[in-house]
């Protein structure tokens with residue numbers, strides 16, 4: 230099967246030029262001016278951007294959490310991702326306490342196998358790392374799972390103590406693995422939550438008010454310090470505020486391999502969105518939304534490479550029946566919000582249209598940097614001869630209004646309801662196959678393949 234994308238403006242993390250792209254089967258075979266070839270299909274991209282498919286390295290499909298499970302499964306969640314121009318996700322498998330790391334990953338393979346619309350991989354949420362765990366970690370790395378998430382939050386569920394973190398970082402650092410850290414001092418936060426509840430503060434906004442930015446900054450500082458002692462890199466997930474970013478910046482200025490991602494919700498939403506009522510449950514996620522003043526600092530961090538990646542932390546729970554579990558007590562609201570569908574256009578609008586990011590940096594932050602960070606580059610994350618033909622044709626002239634009535638995520642609300650943004654994903658190819666065209670999904674469950682990843686190429 231040969232497909233030719235004609236007349237588009239190709240944008241990668243470093244390029245910006247007009248050319249045709251020839252795809253043979255699943256990969257890009259030729260890029261050139263006015264290609265004359267016989268093909269099965271021609272796609273006209275005149276006047277449109279041709280960009281690498283987005284990579285979202287932080288999603289939670291079917292994640293058991295707080296007595297329920299996130300509402301997108303691997304089919305609905307990855308189909309929604311494709312609608313929004315994301316062609317690869319890296320989801321978080323979970324090793325429950327008492328399980329081996331291998332068992333944790335096996336469960337996630339079973340959930341995703343034959344269901345995904347786009348290519349996927351896993352990190353592993355690691356809750357135990359006793360002596361001998363290196364063996365499992367290295368087996369998983371040989372199988373292409375080269376990153377592991379540890380939590381400083383959620384005592385009794387996911388929290389790993391400092392000794393566990395040090396052991397896991399030392400082992401990962403030894404072989405080029407990457408520890409992703411949920412950096413918040415969950416032990417202190419739990420004490421603050423107890424006080425709030427004792428004072429009768431049960432509304433959703435108290436989720437945010439009981440998780441101060443300093444609890445995140447302390448976690449980031451500690452994560453980086455332990456990584457330095459373990460001689461390993463560290464990647465801070467879902468960084469939400471200036472206090473935490475300052476810790477990353479300081480470490481990077483000292484030359485340490487400290488990396489971090491932020492998410493659209495921290496760039497576009499704020500503490501004000503909680504209001505005083507129940508509707509604030511839509512924004513109960515961890516870390517919480519912050520004071521608006523943090524947003525400009527995060528954008529600055531994205532421009533200056535103190536933040537390297539934009540992920541979503543997509544973890545949807547419906548308002549009906551799921552978020553309701555915490556109607557009487559904010560600490561029982563399942564933590565997480567939907568986002569996988571709109572990351573690419575939101576960042577185009579907020580970044581490029583609103584003059585905060587160049588087009589190249591937009592591509593880098595939504596695709597290329599994640600491919601490099603998580604061992605997928607150059608197969609993914611760019612438009613180059615030999616790369617997978619994961620390509621988005623993006624119309625910068627059209628606008629869209631985000632709404633739960635029209636989105637494709639399996640969740641009954643949108644965190645961005647009514648927001649109008651410039652830029653629309655027009656056509657999406659995943660390994661050469663057209664997935665999205667004219668607003669329709671053309672694929673099927675199981676089109677996505679598990680990706681065996683290599684190690685980080687940033688270090």
Ligand code: URP
Pocket residue numbers: 289411467513514515516542544564565566
């Ligand atoms: O609220 C969130 N972020 N839920 C998902 C779990 C996590 O910590 O990433």
Ligand code: ZN
Pocket residue numbers: 411466467515
């Ligand atoms: Zn987390």
Ligand code: ZN
Pocket residue numbers: 287288289542543544
């Ligand atoms: Zn997460």
